[in-house]
Amino acid sequence: MNALARHRALSRIWSSQPGWRGVISTVNHSDIGRMFLLVATLFFLIGGVLAMLIRTQLATPHSAFVAPAIYDQIFTMHGTVMMFLFAIPLLEGAAVYLLPKLLGTRDLAYPRLSAYGFWCYVFGGLMLVFALLAGLAPDSGWFMYPPLSSSAHSPGVNADFWLIGVTFVEVSAIAAAVEICVSILKFRAPGMSLDLMPIFAWYALVTALMILMGFPPLILGSILLELERAFGFPFFESALGGSPLLWQHLFWLFGHPEVYIIFLPAAGVISTVLPVMARTTLLGYRWVVAAAVALAFLSFGLWVHHMFATGIPHMGLAFFSAASTLVAVPTGIQIFAWLGTLWKGWPRLTLPMLYIIGFFFTFVIGGLTGVMVAIVPFDWQAHDTAFITAHLHYVLFGGFVFPMLAGLYYWLPQLTGRKRFFRIGEMAFWLIFLGFNGAFLAMHWVGLLGQRRRIAWYPEDAGWTAINLFSSISSFVMAIGVAMVVFDIALHALLAIQGSRNPWDAGTLEWAMPTPPAPYNFASIPIVRSREPLAADPAIGDQIARGEYFLGEPRGDLRETLTVDAASGRPEALVIFPGNSTLPITLAAATGAAFLAALIRAYWIVPLALLLVVGLSLRWGWSQDAAAYPGLQNVGRATLLPQAIETDRSPGWWGSVFLLVADTVLFGSLFFGYAFLWTVGPNWPPPQWLSLSVLELALGLIGAAVEVIGIRLAGRAVSRSSPSSHGTLLALAGAAMTMAALAMALTRAGQLTDYAYGATIFVMIAYAFIHAAIAAIMICSLAYRTLRGGASCPRTSNVNIVRLWTDYAAFVAATSLIATQFSSYLT
Amino acid sequence: MLTGSAAIFALVMLLLLIAYRRTPAPHQSERRQERFWLYGLGLAFPLVTLAALLIYGLVLGETLLPKANENVVTVRAEARQWSWSFGYADAAGRTQCVLHIPAGRPVEVEITSLDVVHSFWAPRLAGKLDAIPGQVNVLRIEAAAPGEYHGVGAEFSGPGYSGDAFTVIAHDPASWAAFLGRAKE
The missing domain is CATH 1.20.120 (Four Helix Bundle (Hemerythrin (Met), subunit A))
Known part of the structure; x- marks a missing residue:
């Protein structure tokens, strides 16, 4: 097959459909990346127009340009749009578009997830644009401090638009972050060890991890504030055992890392572009990586510097003041690494x-x-x-x-x-x-x-x-x-x-392809031996096009790529990607329906929409498992690799790990809130504690143990290819027991609107209940597939994913039961 | 702080300019460059500067903290949308949007809010401190000379925020006594 025939064959396999159908069904990272960048730019222009309105208002004293009520909406939306609808999506778009090209692979880890994230972003953004045009936009400032944003002082739907719309958009940020983490760690060109990664990928990895750790506190805060607004759960109401400062902590736990989440990818761009413009390589690559990692860590230790005026003791302030100044050190290292690079080279x-x-x-x-x-x-x-x-x-x-x-x-x-x-x-x-x-x-x-x-x-x-x-x-x-x-x-x-193809004389792989790039990126997946493969071997582009590397021979309709060992870059498995699909946009619409129903307070629609979400998700997981050819596959260059779904740790497993990281942070933030109200909240202790129920505790803990054991037995059966479903059924029984225990505890949480304590433990137990239900649904699907047998029979990778979620559900069930049942003894 | 900042800014700009003006030295070892740019300018320089600045800030902050003082006058500030109401430990009654204090004596303001979060800020007397419902924060202020001082609510609090202001009147001893006497009647 010559280069042109290969190009035609691969283009046919990887292309999206023409016209509008292509827009709604594409899962290709170049398309999604471009769409992200375009929509984010539109929101930048909207945010910019709002900024101009602000400056018009302030240009003259006693301005009568707009009334304060409208002005408040304008500046709130300026901040909200720029932060959530411009900056974060723009960096996501840049990462989605660039990463596979920099890493020498054909697409991101979960093509459909990129599309899902994009549509969640668009639908969430549209909600906020509608609010803006209808004059119903949020107006309490972009950090939404209660009680100003509580129902007593913001009775309209304005604040709900913020809480629900922004949370919906954050779903897309979490999706993109999981995708970026797994893509960078597993989907690289063979030979590209972590040490040889383009510097932008390091920055993107750190940023994505920060999103996973930084966004959950705000998601939790938004859920709690919306529960307070909609149902009167008094989390932030000081008279009822809540505290307005709890919101400020949760918000800035997100809000300060957010600044670095925005800055780091931009720094990654500079670290990429500046050396090329100086006709040299980056000075101190490892220093810069270390500085980015240090920034990420430090940025989680200084949220309180937004709250210096809230009356926090001076010793506490000293700690956060020190952390805030310390963060200038890794920033300084980067600045001087860039300046040193310019000195080292010959800048244009x-x-x-x-x-x-x-x-x-x-x-x-x-x-x-x-x-x-x-x-x-x-x-x-x-x-x-x-x-x-x-x-x-x-x-x-x-x-x-x-x-x-x-x-x-x-x-x-x-x-x-x-x-x-x-x-x-x-x-x-x-x-x-x-x-x-x-x-x-x-x-x-x-x-x-x-x-x-x-x-x-x-x-x-x-x-x-x-x-x-x-x-x-x-x-x-x-x-x-x-x-x-x-x-x-x-x-x-x-x-x-x-x-021309490489106008800047750059050394990274995105310039080793014809431009504009073909949908498959690389006609064959190159072997990388240096940080700047194109500079090391200018002929690499032609070799790629001639199919001299991996996967140079297209097969059938399969979108194929490779995964590698995370650290060394040794090729590990063959991945077959799903093709074009309208499932992502449909799932995003179903998710949006749930959010929208909550916004317009049509709560009976929410479970229906969620049922649809669950159904579509099951279909999503199912269709991913279609194996075209079983066994070891020839990926070219005399290399045989297994398919990723037939390995123990499939991409789905990796994605679950990162999603659970974010989930754990959410749970941890909930715990933080519980402890915060307990120790700092005014008007504590509550008039009534949750009494200890031995039945609930025993049922919950035994159930948790049973599901953990059951899922392991199920895994053993699958790895021995034995048709036994005992383990699965045992796991299901365990999940049912924890659900029953948690449901009983939920009914005893007391009058939820009377006191923050009852509301908080209700949310903790409900969180565990939802996770028990997720585990139960996954186990059911596993059991169903075992019973059906044949091609749908689950593999070890499927059981391993369910095992992760089951273990996590057991962990949160046990933790939240113990933390709540014994609360009356802890005083 | 401003001078130091200006110097650092000028340094960075100068290094940037020179990068474009000089002819690159071709055979400099990368390790030596790293030592200069990263250990020296990147690590050591900010660490020293910041440590000095931080210590200065903490010492200054400590002196601004309220200290036990027998001469202290206590007043109470209650914020609401969009007015301030002041009460006095030494006198009955309240004043609206005008806070009376004696000049030349430390005053402790007990700040709280009746509705949303506000912030008490009389720029010429002290920094700001938030008024948070369900919580009392104490701010130490002192007016050096008798006179009128301007104050505002300094945390966004809704549509009336722009006009949320108050006045602090610092009295000389005689008129402070007169004020307390008036309030007692």
Whole structure:
């Protein structure tokens, strides 16, 4: 087969359908990545228009442009859109599009999950856009502090849009994070050990792990606040044993890591682009990896620095102040590694580099003001003033938007296969750079003069008029610059001429393919022996196209790729991906229906929608297991590998591990909330404790033990290919026992609206009950397949996945029963 | 802090500029470059600077903390949407949106809220401290001289937030006594 025939065969196998059907049924990472980037950009423009409205309002004193009630919606939505609907999805889109190309593989670990995540994002985003257009948008500020966001002070549906819409969008972030983790660890080109990974992949891995640890506290907080708003569970009501500070802790447990979740991928872009522009390699690759990991760890230890003014004891403040300043060290290492790279090489002043210089300028200022506000006495004055607004924009715009624009112009030739022709980009850069600095430098100043953030008007005699007007005019200059970038990209995509394959002379694999990239990425999956395979061997692109590496011979309709050992990159198994499917968009719509029903308080629809979600999920899992050819497969280069689903640890197992990491953090946050209310909450102890029920405890713990043992027996039977279903039935009985015990405990949780204690233990037990039910459903499906036998007979990999979930369900059932049943003895 | 920040910023910009102006030295060992850029500038430099700054901040913060002092006057601030109500340990009655304090004496403000989260901020007297329902936070303020000081609610609290302000009037001893006397009537 020659290169052209191979290209035609692979294109037929991997292409999405033409037209609109393709949009809704594609599962290809290049398509999904582009769609993510496009929609995120649209939300950036929406958020930008909101920003312009804010600046119009503040341009003059006593502005009558919009009333405070509308203004509150505008600034709340500006923050919400930029954080949740622009920044996170944009970095997800960049990772989804780039990672398989950088890692030398054909797609991400779960193609349908990428599509599902994308549609959850779109549907959740549409909810918030609808709220904005209908004038029902959230208006309590993007961090939604209760009691302001509680039903007593925000009676409308506005806050519900935030809680439910944002949570729905976060489902997509979690999905993408699981996908990115497993893809980076398992779906790489053979030979690419962790040490040889492109630096961007390291950053993406750290970011994805941070999403898994950082988002669950906010998801939990949103669930609790929505339960309070909808049903009166008083988690944040201090008179009833709750605490408004609990929300602030949960929110900033998410909110501070979030800043680094946004910054790290951008830093990954810089670490990729800057060395290419300096015609050299990154100085201190391992240092930079270590710095990214250190940032991730530290960022979880400094959420309290957003709460310096809440009356926390000074010793506690000292700890968090130290952590907040310490975080500047790994940031400093990266900055100086980049500067050292520039010194080591011979830098060119290209458009991407111009944006990186813009990044250096703004981000260093943002970092330095960040150190200032980490110092407690300074923060007591600067907190909640325009100084903070200015600081966070220097960090986020400087640390995210500038690098992303650099990345956009860097990868644009890869994305479109065209050569930049129109020189609008340079002019746009200067407008954005000057406009941005004009707008926000002025805001530092007016903040130090005492202007609070989020005010809708200020008096003439405050003396802020000239500064605000200057800031507003500058922000419009910046907006014009952004519009020019959009115009430039549109012209480029439509009109520019065909470009060459590797215009920047880069060394990573995404440039070793024809551009625009074919849907299968690599005609054969290359062997990687250096960090810059294309620089080490410029002929690698042709060798890939000629099918000289793995999987160079397309078979039937199968979308095939390889998995590797996570650390060494040794080839491990053959993966057969699912093809185009409308299942993801259908499942996303069903999930959306459940969220929407909760939003409009049509609670009877929620179980129906969830039933649909369960049914579709089962179908999803089932259809993944169709094995075309059993046994060892020839993957080329005289290598025989098993299929991934016939190994003990399939991609599904890996994905479950990472999903359970996020789930454990959610459970841990719930425990944190329980302990927080117990120790810090005012008006504790509750009037009545949950009494100990030996029956519930015994039934629950024995059930947990039984299901754990049963699932192991089931696994043993499958690995011996014996048709026995005793183990499965035992596991099912165990799951049923824990469910019964938890259900009994739920009915005794007491009057849920009377006191935060009852509401909290109710949620803990309900969480365990839901997980017991998930395990039961999975075990049922396993039992059904065992009984049916034949091709649907479960494999070890299937049982191993169910075992993970069963073990976790047993763990949370035991933990929550013990933590609640003994509470009356703990006082 | 500002000078130090400006110096660091200038350093980074200078290093960036020189990178473009110099001709690269071709045979420098990567290990030596790492030692300079990463151990030196990346690790040692921020650690030293930040440690110094942190200690300075903590010491300063400690001096701002309330200390036992017999001369202390206690007042109580209650925030609500969108007004402030003040009570006095030494006098009955409450004042609305005006807080009276003696000048030249430490004053402890016991801050709480009746509805949502607010923040008490009289910029020229002290930093801000949140008013949280169900919780009392204590802020130490002191006015050096008699006069009127401006104060605002400094945590977003809903549509009336922009106009949520109060005044602190610091009295000389005579007029403070007069105020207490008036309040007792």
